[in-house]
Amino acid sequence: MTRETLLNALVLLALGLLPVWAHLSDEPFTITLATRAAILALAAVGLNIALGLGGLVSLGHALFFGIGGYAMGILASHAQDYTPIYDGAFTVPGTKSMPVIWLVAVAASAMAALLIGLLALRTAGVYFIMITLAFGQMAFFFAISWNAYGGEDGLSIYVRNSFPGLNTLVPIQFFGLCFGLLCLILLASHLLARSPFGLALNAARQSPDRVMAVGLDPKRLQLVAFVLSGAVTGLAGALFADLNRFVSPTMFSWQTSGEIMVFLILGGVARLCGPVIGAAVFVLLEHWLGGLSEFWHIWLGLLLLAVVLFARGGLVGLIAGRARAHD
Amino acid sequence: MLKQLLASVALAACATTAMAEVKVGLITTLSGGGAGLGIDTRDGFMLALEQAGRDDVEVVIEDDQQKPDVAVQLADRLIQSEKVDVLTGIVWSNLAMAVVPAATAQGLFYLSTNAAPAQLAGAGCNPNYFSVSYQNDNLHEAAGAYATKAGFANSFILAPNYPAGKDSLNGFKRFYEGELAGEIYTDLGQTDYAAEIAQIRASGADSVFFFLPGGMGISFLKQYADSGVDLPLIGPAFSFDQNILQAVGDAALGVKNTSSWSKDLDNAANAAFVTAYSEKYGRLPSLYSAQGYDTANLLLSAMDKAEVSDDEAFRAALMEADFDSVRGKFSFNASQHPVQDLYVREVVREGDILTNQIVDTAITDRGHAYEAECKM
Amino acid sequence: MTPLLIVEQVLNGLQSGIMLFLMAAGLTLIFGVMGLINLAHGSLFMVGAFAAAATAAATGSFLLGLGAALVAAACAGALVERLVIRRLYDRDHLDQVLATFALILIFSEGTRWIFGSFPLYLDIPPALSGPVTLPGGIQYPLYRLFLIGVGLVLAGALFWLIGRTRLGIRIRAGENDREMIAALGVDIARLYTLVFALGAALAGLAGALVGAIQSVQVGMGEPVLILAFVVIVIGGIGSITGALVGALLVGLTDTLGGIFLPRLFALVMDPAAATQTGAALSSMAIYMLMAAVLVWRPTGLFGART
Missing domain, CATH: 3.40.50.2300 (Response regulator)
Structure with a gap:
């Protein structure tokens, strides 16, 4: 067992057990914080597939996060008002069922990632960063002026959506659901990194020419990674909307893209639990520093700066050492 | 004992x-x-x-x-x-x-x-x-009522393209009886209004109503004052609030704005x-x-x-x-919303600072437009 | 829609484009020479505006305010370069994005800490205020003409600096081959600080100039920053000519889109829906332009072909 494996196990155990303790000692808000951390971690796990594995620095992942959120908002708001989403030749009703919402969120964000990926992957490097940012901004401005679904006001959903067999209004049960999904997708991304696809993708990042020489198309590998990445972040968006029972265009803002990236880099890029540690630390900082000072953003900024300058490889790198060169 | x-x-x-x-x-x-x-x-x-x-x-x-x-x-x-x-x-x-x-x-x-x-x-x-x-529409309604009272018959109205902006223009129109010389929605967070001011100039309007909260209003007022368009301006109190006025400067002097409160009440x-x-x-x-x-x-x-x-x-x-x-x-x-009088204020200079002074009452005992929909 | 109105709107587009150029020029230079993405460039724009507002308020002179903006932004730029940016040159873009994102947080809240939460006052000097009548009877604000003039002069000076001076030769050499100029005995570290301070000064000056007709407030730099990125990506990163062309394209698209799109939709929709759809689309127009340019030419209009 390497130090990193041990660290991963400890982190997940801590994140999983803290809410149980909070539940027993009747501290429901601690559970809410842990749920928030788990969901934001999931969004960053999504980005990690594109960024860590594929080397695609996307500053537009808020787009997928927002699409997931709006998938939930639109479906649930129609269900809550008993109005159909589409009523023409056939009728599409809204729904309050989480599995259906998740499916729609994942499908919609994967579709968006496919379209954007096809265009954006024609570019590379800084241009890729900027074109993803541009698509994010487009979505942001569109959402603000999309009156049918609340425009800048966003959409409020009064009761959390349902999951068969659970009462999602009980904080610990909703946490369990989010945490379960996080673990599941962490496992999947771990397997993905070791699969032939993951190895080829890794090779494409380091040396596209060699990959081409063995007959693989590096752009196509990256496109697949981008779509998977968008889908996972979209799922996180749907959960985030359910946690807040609210969606708004802020989910699409470029600051959201920046924050998802911050979780990842704070924790450690291309490390399995990097996003989880990053998101958890960020949520804790936001909670503690926010209570200490009105100007807490200064301290957050200084801390981030220190991590970039002095703790390369993020917190995981600091604790568990550099990633092995050939993984 | x-x-x-x-x-x-x-x-x-x-x-x-x-x-x-x-x-x-x-x-x-x-x-x-x-x-x-x-x-x-x-x-x-x-x-x-x-x-x-x-x-x-x-x-x-x-x-x-x-x-x-x-x-x-x-x-x-x-x-x-x-x-x-x-x-x-x-x-x-x-x-x-x-x-x-x-x-x-x-x-x-x-x-x-x-x-x-x-x-x-x-x-x-x-x-x-x-x-x-x-209720959010109140100050805009007051502006509409005041525009009618002041005899404006051809107003140009603008607000940012988001729900509060639409509510604002609808609120204004609810109490305004004249014609509209133009109606535009600007970007939220927009900082340059040269294009809108040019449209106002070309529209033949006799007055301008605008709802641009925060920094947007500061930018608009400064640019409007400098454009040479001198049609009377009306707006809700948000762009003329005590803390914002000092940043707008003399560009705000004389502008009429509507409020439910003023420091000289x-x-x-x-x-x-x-x-x-x-x-x-x-x-x-x-x-x-x-x-x-x-x-x-x-x-x-x-x-x-x-x-x-x-x-x-x-x-x-x-x-x-x-x-x-x-x-x-x-x-x-x-x-459970206020019934109150809505006032018209004018921006004036008092010593070193700019502030507001009540000049008129726009609507008395105003509730709001959505009462009938409230089933409680 | 009269021809006069169209001319006036084109002037407006030019004016906003030329101010964007001042922002974008620094950004593209810094990227071209040092290979650095600087998200904190918008903060330097804000520093310039605040320095100008504070100085103008204290001394009553707009000109001193502009001077203060130049100095403050250049100093802030040089300081940040020495303390932070210098360590990022050999890092990947990801680290640069995060570190400069952190700088935005520090700059924004730091400014709020010093100057408070309310917007500051900065006004056009009396000599430049009010409208003038142009040939054809267009009434146009003198200050905006002044902005176009200052922008063009600065653009000219920048082209001269890059194209004709010793410093310019070094900068261009630095873009092509940094080992070579180091071998020739040029102090690379000083050159980098200088270029960064130059870019910062341009951004600060733009902030002060634009601050006079806008709201001087915390966070004013970020919208401009995003626009400036769009500009340099359209123009091709590292190219000053590209920055100029991109800035004018973005300025004109943004201004004219807001006017013509609603009218265009009014031909096929009812007026209320047309204004709203038009407004929504015009706010997305420049991003669509950027996406279209990148799909057509993945390294921008004037970018190096790979």
Whole structure:
């Protein structure tokens, strides 16, 4: 067992057990914080597939996060008002069922990632960063002026959506659901990194020419990674909307893209639990520093700066050492 | 001996009343670009509590950073771990829409110090939700009424392209009887209005109504003053608030704006408030300060009449609105929004600083347009 | 829609484009020479505006305010370069994005800490205020003409600096081959600080100039920053000519889109829906332009072909 494996196990155990303790000692808000951390971690796990594995620095992942959120908002708001989403030749009703919402969120964000990926992957490097940012901004401005679904006001959903067999209004049960999904997708991304696809993708990042020489198309590998990445972040968006029972265009803002990236880099890029540690630390900082000072953003900024300058490889790198060169 | 006993019983009784604490969660914007409004709200609210000198109210103050998801999270924390009885303080409508429905559904009281979107006044009205400020459309309606009264017959109107912007233009049109020379929606957060001003110039309008809150209004006013277009301007108070005016400078001089409050409103409560606020904080109060102050006084007046744990009684006590409002006469209508006079103010210079002076009353005893939709 | 109105709107587009150029020029230079993405460039724009507002308020002179903006932004730029940016040159873009994102947080809240939460006052000097009548009878604000003039002069000076001076030769050499100029005995570290301070000064000056007709407030730099990125990506990163062309394209698209799109939709929709759809689309127009340019030419209009 390497130090990193041990660290991963400890982190997940801590994140999983803290809410149980909070539940027993009747501290429901601690559970809410842990749920928030788990969901934001999931969004960053999504980005990690594109960024860590594929080397695609996307500053537009808020787009997928927002699409997931709006998938939930639109479906649930129609269900809550008993109005159909589409009523023409056939009728599409809204729904309050989480599995259906998740499916729609994942499908919609994967579709968006496919379209954007096809265009954006024609570019590379800084241009890729900027074109993803541009698509994010487009979505942001569109959402603000999309009156049918609340425009800048966003959409409020009064009761959390349902999951068969659970009462999602009980904080610990909703946490369990989010945490379960996080673990599941962490496992999947771990397997993905070791699969032939993951190895080829890794090779494409380091040396596209060699990959081409063995007959693989590096752009196509990256496109697949981008779509998977968008889908996972979209799922996180749907959960985030359910946690807040609210969606708004802020989910699409470029600051959201920046924050998802911050979780990842704070924790450690291309490390399995990097996003989880990053998101958890960020949520804790936001909670503690926010209570200490009105100007807490200064301290957050200084801390981030220190991590970039002095703790390369993020917190995981600091604790568990550099990633092995050939993984 | 008997006397002593009675005294101690009386003391004990007093002690129990003091024990009946009300815990208030004040969520407002204290960091980022919109912090000025939240700081004024907080300062007005806390001033009223300090003046009352009571120790049976505990206030927990939180910064929402003007982000809806942060506001929701803070509300969850205040409800779940702080176990507050009353929430208040949110400045922005989109944040209120994220927090209020969930909070009232959980049985908390929400007293609005500012944001009062149409949804919460009409179909979404709730017995636990009180707006102490206004209904969002009010100041725009007053501007429409004033434009009609002033004899304007061809107004050019503009607002940002978001729900509050649309509500604004609709509110204006509700009371405006003339023609429209043009109607445009600008980008939210837009900083350059040269293109819009050129359209105004070319439109042949006789007046301009604009709703551009925050920095947008500052930019528009400066550029408008410099453009040589000298049509009369009308706007709601938001762009002429005490704290913003100094940044606009002389460009705002003489502009008419509509408000539910002004620092020169002639009543004793207001005079005392303006003096105390200026002394304590070293600056003049704004509309947000006044609304925060009124909200706290309303809360205190209700606490004198009922226990917060008794929903029905506390609601009835709030409805009575038995406090000295800095706005003079003040009452609630059935949907728990204010019925109040709306004034027209003009920007004037007083010594070194710019401020507002009441010149007219636009509408008297205005409730709001969505009352019929409120089934409560 | 009269021809006069169109001319006036084109002038407006030019004016906003030329101010964007001042922002974008620094950004593209810094990227071209040092290979650095600087998200904190918008903060330097804000520093310039605040320095100008504070100085103008204290001295009553707009000109001194502009001077203060130049100095403050250049100093802030040089300081940040020495303390932070210098360590990022050999890092990947990801670290640069995060570190400069952190700088935005520090700059924004730091400014709020010093100057408070309310917007500051900065006005056009009396000599430049009010409108003038142009040939054809167009009434146009003198200050905006002044902005176009100052922008063009600065653009000219920048082209001269890059194309004709010793410093320019070094900068261009630095873009092509940094080992080579180091071998020739040029102090690379000083050159980098200088280029960064130059870019910062341009951004600060733009902030002060634009601050006079806008709101001087915390966070004013970020919208401009995003626009400036769009500009340099359209123009091709590292190219000053590209920045100029991109800035004018973005300025004109943004201004004219807001006017013509609603009218265009009014031909096929009812007026209320047309204004709203038009407004929504015009706010997305520049991003669509950028996406289209990148799909057509993945390294921008004047970018190096790979």
